[in-house]
Structure formats: C-alpha cells, structure tokens
Amino acid sequence: MKIKSHGIVLTAAVVLALAVPATLVAQAANKEQGRALFQNPQAFGGEVSCSSCHPGGSGLEQAGDKTTFNIMGEVQNTLAEAVNFCIVNANQGQAIAEDSDEMKNIVAYIKSLKAPAAPGYGAPPPAPGPGYGR
Numbered sequence: 721m722k723i724k725s726h727g728i729v730l731t732a733a734v735v736l737a738l739a740v741p742a743t744l745v746a747q748a749a750n751k752e753q754g755r756a757l758f759q760n761p762q763a764f765g766g767e768v769s770c771s772s773c774h775p776g777g778s779g780l781e782q783a784g785d786k787t788t789f790n791i792m793g794e795v796q797n798t799l800a801e802a803v804n805f806c807i808v809n810a811n812q813g814q815a816i817a818e819d820s821d822e823m824k825n826i827v828a829y830i831k832s833l834k835a836p837a838a839p840g841y842g843a844p845p846p847a848p849g850p851g852y853g854r
C-alpha cells in the first residue's frame with residue numbers, strides 16, 4: 721500500500737514518536753518524548769500543538785541558546801518560562817512545572833533544533849596574524 725497523505729504519515733510519525741521511546745532504552749528518549757509533546761495538541765490541556773505555530777520546531781533553532789525571549793511583547797528569562805508562556809498564552813493550556821520530565825523533554829527537544837553548521841564550508845578562516853594589512 722502506498723501512503724500518500726501527509727496526514728497519515730504525520731500521524732504515523734507521532735504514534736511512532738510516542739511509542740518508540742517507551743519501548744527503547746531511556747537513553748535518547750528525552751528529546752523524542754519532547755518532540756511528541758510538541759506535536760500533540762492535547763499535551764498541555766490546550767487545543768493546538770506547539771507544532772501548529774512552530775511547524776517541526778521551525779523558528780526555534782536559536783531558542784536553545786537564548787537567555788531572553790520576547791514573545792508577544794512579554795519578556796521571558798529562561799527557555800522553560802518561554803515554553804510555559806506559549807503553553808498558557810498560545811496553546812491555551814496548563815503551565816507545567818519547570819522541573820517536570822515534560823519540561824525537561826520539551827527543552828531537550830528545542831535545544832536539539834539548533835541548526836548544525838552548514839556543511840561544506842570547513843573550518844573558519846584563521847584570524848589575521850600580526851602583520852596582516854600592513
């Protein structure tokens with residue numbers, strides 16, 4: 721059978737993302753569980769998934785390294801605060817404890833989004849040494 725619908729593929733991906741970490745070792749599970757939460761509209765008691773506004777995490781590639789967030793005119797000072805701000809104000813859900821496994825998994829997922837260095841460019845050029853530009 722050929723699956724053509726993105727909806728089916730996405731659903732399958734979500735089901736896999738939810739099922740696989742539970743059956744495999746806990747090792748690499750955190751960010752995958754975070755991804756599953758990110759894509760689950762019901763995850764926080766709200767009505768939309770994080771992914772509906774940040775599809776596949778896009779736009780959040782820098783978030784893992786930030787210490788200040790400005791979301792809808794409100795400043796948040798940690799990634800966990802930013803996540804809870806979106807849960808409450810964007811997802812219309814219930815904030816989660818900052819030390820909960822859910823928060824740790826979501827944070828691990830967001831940090832994993834950091835764009836890898838562009839391939840093919842190699843190491844950056846060496847800094848100019850003494851005498852350069854004389």
Ligand code: HEC
Pocket residue numbers: 758764768769770771772773774779780782783786788789790791792799802803806807810811826830
């Ligand atoms: C209704 C749309 C919407 C939903 C749903 C939503 N967000 Fe956001 N989010 C935004 C907007 C708008 C911003 C601010 C602009 C930006 O940085 O993209 C933002 C910003 C963020 C940031 C800060 C990004 C940065 O680099 O400053 C994080 C982290 C974030 N969202 C995580 C989440 C998580 C996790 C969820 C699910 C719990 C979620 N968002 C759900 C709209 C949404």
